[in-house]
Amino acid sequence: MTDGEHARPVDDARTAELAANLRAATTRLDAATAAAGRPAGAVRLMVVTKFFPAADVVRLLGLGVRLVGESREPEAGRKVDEVAAAAAIPAGTRFAMIGRVQRKKARTIARWASEVHAVDSTDLTAALSVASLAARDAGARDADLDCLVQLSLDGDPARGGVPPAGLEAVADAVAAAPALRLAGVMAVPPLAGEAERWLELAAQIHRRLVATHPDARELSLGMSGDLEAAVRHGSTCVRVGTAIVGPRPLTSP
Numbered sequence: 001m002t003d004g005e006h007a008r009p010v011d012d013a014r015t016a017e018l019a020a021n022l023r024a025a026t027t028r029l030d031a032a033t034a035a036a037g038r039p040a041g042a043v044r045l046m047v048v049t050k051f052f053p054a055a056d057v058v059r060l061l062g063l064g065v066r067l068v069g070e071s072r073e074p075e076a077g078r079k080v081d082e083v084a085a086a087a088a089i090p091a092g093t094r095f096a097m098i099g100r101v102q103r104k105k106a107r108t109i110a111r112w113a114s115e116v117h118a119v120d121s122t123d124l125t126a127a128l129s130v131a132s133l134a135a136r137d138a139g140a141r142d143a144d145l146d147c148l149v150q151l152s153l154d155g156d157p158a159r160g161g162v163p164p165a166g167l168e169a170v171a172d173a174v175a176a177a178p179a180l181r182l183a184g185v186m187a188v189p190p191l192a193g194e195a196e197r198w199l200e201l202a203a204q205i206h207r208r209l210v211a212t213h214p215d216a217r218e219l220s221l222g223m224s225g226d227l228e229a230a231v232r233h234g235s236t237c238v239r240v241g242t243a244i245v246g247p248r249p250l251t252s253p
């Protein structure tokens with residue numbers, strides 16, 4: 001499939017708004033990457049579309065977005081189905097699950113997700129492995145499921161993630177699990193405290209993991225408000241929602 005066949009941006013006011021926001025976010029990311037002395041394209045831009053409709057995802061794909069983040073199942077799986085029904089999904093498009101995953105949802109997530117950013121236990125790892133194998137047998141996926149181990153920087157279990165001391169064990173489990181690939185580490189810095197310190201800690205822990213797992217190159221770090229700082233600390237994937245799709249409804253968690 002060539003790009004011309006599926007790049008059909010919907011031509012309406014919302015598309016124009018998304019296009020302008022996407023341009024601004026891309027400009028910020030490019031500037032941050034250059035300012036950090038890192039090569040162009042070193043950091044992936046994920047557009048987080050949770051709480052926004054499938055129509056927005058279709059618009060974003062038309063605008064060239066190829067990495068889309070969702071955080072809640074079953075909303076996410078239904079939305080991916082709607083997107084696929086509305087438009088040919090461009091080759092190379094990846095949908096990422098970035099929210100907490102309940103083990104019982106692993107099966108459905110493995111049908112639509114290319115990558116999962118919030119793997120935080122060996123139990124979840126086992127469930128995702130079984131699910132990825134089953135999805136492959138069913139013809140719903142052909143590649144291993146890329147997994148990022150979510151690091152809990154402050155050890156607060158409510159935010160999800162595994163404390164630094166437990167990271168290696170979960171990473172080892174992912175690396176050994178059939179149909180999964182250990183891709184790296186994800187973190188959401190706590191709201192309290194100095195952001196820079198949390199970002200540096202995440203980067204440090206990630207460097208330690210890469211020493212034993214050289215393929216775990218991804219550091220998923222940075223959102224609308226802190227992407228510049230995250231890129232300075234070595235992020236390879238920023239997850240941007242609000243700055244591109246707009247504020248979430250007040251009912252969001």
Ligand SMILES: *Cc1c(COP(=O)(O)O)cnc(C)c1O
Pocket residue numbers: 048050071098099188223224225239240241242243
């Ligand atoms: C919603 C969400 C984001 C996007 O945050 P914004 O501040 O809207 O850019 C990033 N990461 C995770 C895990 C999220 O749930």
